[in-house]
Amino acid sequence: MSTTVEADDLFESVRPLVAGLAATYGPTAEIVLHDYRNPEASVVAISGAVTNRHVGGAMSEIGLGLLAAGPEAEDRLNYLTRLPDGRLVRSSTMLLRLRGQVVGALCVNLDVTALRQAADTLTAMAGPLEPAPVTVFSDDVDQVVDAVIAEEGGCDRADRADRRRIIAALDRRGVFAVQRSAARVAEHLGISRATLYNDLARVRAR
Structure with a gap:
């Protein structure tokens, strides 16, 4: 069997995928079968x-570049381009080979303009995508207090200066508004409640 006949058979076997994939992806999709010969x-x-291409249309510059690469060409998957009218298209170009030679490609083009606009709107509503602090929500206030203490670096045997820094930070964050928090903070810091109250008075006096 000649190479030409083999290539023709290859394209005929792939051709049914065009309509099938388009039906699967929906109205914002375009599936294209290219014969690079x-x-x-x-x-x-x-x-x-x-x-807006039709049967008999030409290759894009992307296809031309893949054709020029010859046997070393590789599939281009999930890349983003912009059409002259401003629409955004996410594409994949999957090469068809015969005896190691690139003879064509099956391309998937998805118009993601509306999705990108929706994503931008949602991002604007949700705020900038930046790291958000972890917040503990619990029915047990002790768990909330413990989380704040841990976040501020509470630990046993802290020296006096570090201990007062931690106590001042906890005070700024309202920990001592919880009645039984003093006992938990004192336990975390390894000090008595009397020492805690003394330190708290000092940091509030500054």
């Missing part, structure tokens, strides 16, 4: 209208 009219099957 004819760059000027490489589109041999197409379903969808993202790029």
Whole structure:
């Protein structure tokens, strides 16, 4: 069997995937089957209208670059491009090979403009995507107090200066508004409640 016939058979076997994938992805998708043997009219099957091409249409510059790479060409997956009218398209170009040679490609183009606009709107509503502090929500106030103490670095046998720094931070965060928090803070710091109250008075007097 000649190489030409083998290539024709390959394209005929892949052709049904075009309509099937387009139906799966929906109206914002375009599936294109390219025959790289004819760059000027490489589109041999197409379903969808993202790029407004038709059967007999030419290769894109991306396809031309892959064709130029020859046997060393690799699939290009999940890349983003912008059409001249401003729409955003996420694409994958999956190469078809015959006896090690690239003879064509099956391309998936998804118009993600509306998705990107929705994502931008949601991002604006949710605020900037930056690290958010962990907040403990609990029915047990002791768990909340413990979490704040741990976050401020409470530990046994802290020296006096560090201990007072921790106590001042806990006071700023309202820990001592909880009646039984003093006992828990004293336990965490390894001091008596009398020492804790003395330190608390000193940091509040500054």
